Amino acid sequence: MSKLEKHYGDGETIFQEGESSNSAFVIRDGVVALYKEGERGRVLLARLSPGEILGEMGILDGGVRSATAIAVGAVTVEVFARNDFLAQLQSNPDMALKVMGKLASRLRAADAMLVAQRGESGSNLPVPYTGGAEKGRGTEAQEPGFFGRLFGGRRREATGKAGGARPAGSPLGLPAILLVPQPGHAVYAQELGERLASFGFAARVAERPGGMVQLPEIRRWLAAEGADLMIGVAGEEGMVEFRFLPTQGIEDRPGMFFPDQRLILPVEIDEPWPHLLGAMALAAVDPRGEGQARLFQTHLMGVLEAAGDSARQPPHGLYDSLAVGLALIGLANLFAQLGVIDPQGGWHREALELYRAAAERLPFDAPYEHGVAARLQGLSAQVLGERGGDLTLLREAEKAYREALSEFTRERYPRDWGLLQNRLGVVLFRQDRLSADHEVVKAAMGAFQASLSQLTRSDDPYRWAEVLHNLAQAMQIYGAHQGNAEVLAKAADACRTVQEVWTYENAPLYWAAANNTLGTAQFLLAKRTGRADHARRAGEAFQAALMVYEGQNLKKLAAQARKNLSHCQNFHPPRKPPPMDDAAWAQSQKGDESP
Known part of the structure; x- marks a missing residue:
């Protein structure tokens, strides 16, 4: 098959609506947005992720391009000539089924858009x-x-x-x-x-x-x-x-609606805001299972696509700064909920822009609303910062969480305060691997300990275990930086305590994650002290994690666990303890092991 690889920068056009269709594309890296020109301007149709096909419509029906494709960030695609693409469909049933499934999804999305535009239920039921x-x-x-x-x-x-x-x-x-x-x-x-x-x-x-x-x-x-x-x-x-x-619902998720969060709209209001209000009702609910999540995704995308730029600005005639800021937060929540359902779609970036705009529009004398906007801004910035390894976004999340803590105090909102302290600890901890400032790990430990003082084992054992595991990871990295075997031993002990709640029977993936952290702490202790028994215990922990990952067919995590296990099996006690420079290795174990 004749194909070539092409690279596009952020905002570059891959193909234009109305052009002749002489090739198809498969996305290898990045996100591509599809737009169509409408009466009210450009309308977003979809966001496509790696592995998805675009440009096939014109090839199949012999027509021109039905939409414009634009790169969102850096994008790499494989380009297939028309005749070769058609030949591949004839010879490759899997590819043909993928294209058919995509066409069916587009039909469903189109139905949802028609429903949104007409204001009808789309069903005679x-x-x-x-x-x-x-x-x-x-x-x-x-x-x-x-x-x-x-x-x-x-x-x-x-x-x-x-x-x-x-x-x-x-x-x-x-x-x-x-x-x-x-x-x-x-x-x-x-x-x-x-x-x-x-x-x-x-x-x-x-x-x-x-x-x-x-x-x-x-x-x-x-x-x-x-x-x-x-x-x-x-x-x-x-x-x-x-x-x-x-x-x-899921507590503390990006795009969540807070109990005291308001949306204030004028009685006289134009389309598409009635449909956006309905979409907000949908975004306030966490879907039950994958099927309902995809239904929510189709419905939300249909409303947002029909709304176009109106989904990114307050309604006409709304001038009160408080109401404007609240409307922008509500809109941002729509994009953030889509980001939870479709993590690769670039939705959180749009949500983050709207949260920033909301913070600028809210009046000074609205501390609760500023706290909500800051907390939601932090959640979306954290998602983007962790996914892209972006230190600037992680620092934005840190700043936003600190601002939110000025409103969500322990005295007035004790549980929210505890949740925010945990979030703050995570973004500080993530900054360590991206910067030379290792004091952030110490600050992260303080935030996790503050969170544990409020989120107790008796009140919420699973949340408590999550925070304690976060603290164990931070102690492990801090112990590696400082060459402190005592801190490493405390990290290992914390993991064993976590496993009293995260058991193999009731939470196998979380139990495996705790084993991975335990194994890393034990192996660092072995290197620090020269004791083979620490290496043996590390191997046992990595072996336990590997058992779960293989059973769940989690290939990437299983491969990492095997690699860690081989380090333990090949461990030879040094003649004297080496200098403690293992923090980078320890950080490399903190990638995606948590479920």
Whole structure:
């Protein structure tokens, strides 16, 4: 087959919409964005990752390029001539199936875009909406309601009572939502429920039981009601305020919605913001399993692609600086949630830009909102910094977490404070391998110890084990830098304590990660002290990790474990302890071993 390799820099065009199609491409490194020109300008269609094919559409149908492909960062592609690509499809069933699957995915994405553009559910399946809560004043008036004006859509008659039938879950697999209005604001919640139902959500209005203010009991109530998400709704002076609270989810994840985080929108608002609001409801929920994650991905991408540049700026007519900043945070969360589902798609970079913009627009007298923006900015910067080995981004994450800690104090938000201390410790620890400043490891140890003072074993054993394992890794590196066998021994002891919670039976991958750290600490002790028993214990730990990695078919991790095991098997005690210069080797063991 005739093929060649080509390299593109950030922003370079690989091919242009409307050009003749005479070649196809396979991405080897980097991310490629596909755009199409629309009535309102350029619209993002997709982001393609290494291993994916692009440019095949025109070859298959004989037409011109249907989109423009642009490199996002440095990109390397293999270029295949048209005739050779067609011949390969005929002779290579795996490649043909891959192309067919891609075409099917594009059809599904196109359906989602049509749904977003038309404001319809895309399905004839019934999606019941029961209007639940007591009506507020003015709900019987014939004038257009809030979401009638907001969406310009056809209203449905709401039926049912608060506390009635549970939202059964959308037949499309979208979350079940309870809409909980403030007293006198039921009309806003009712009309939001109607519109969410038209998007495919199972939604109804309900009154929260009186006296229920603590998050754990509210979440238990939501679970009993069969809901995945609660949206609090209130209106005042031409504005409507929303709060998103998922029933359960991954704590401290990028793009999460905080319980007291608000979204404030004007009553009069234009498209595509109604659909973006629905997308935020989706982004507030953690998908259950791979299938629902892909459904969320298709739905979110459809809304964002249809919205174009409007998904990166506040709605027209919104001038209040607090509301503008909150809107930008909500938009950033959409991109960050996509980044969690599709880590290679470049979504976190877009999220990070929006979090930065939000921090600039928020007023000075909004400390909680600044804390939320900083914390979310840190999460996305950390993801990008760790993935790309970018010291600048890791330092940005450190700065953001320190700013967030000024609001999420131990006195007011004890658990959030503990989680932030752990995050701060991780980004400090990651900086060590990228800089000559080894004091950051000592600072990381302090942050992990602070986190452990709040996140205790009795209250949250798995989170406690995670933080203690992080501390063990930091102690291991610090002991290597300082030539301190006592610190290395403490790191090994910490790993053994972690394995009292991360057992082989209930968390095999985490147990293997702890064994990998334990083995590294023991091997460094062997080199430092010259004692063969430390090397033997290191080999036992690496062997245990290897057993899990081979059983899970994790080839890269298994290969590293075999290499480490061979070091132990070939260990020969030196005549005298060598100078402790093993920190670089220890850091090399901290790559991707954690699940």
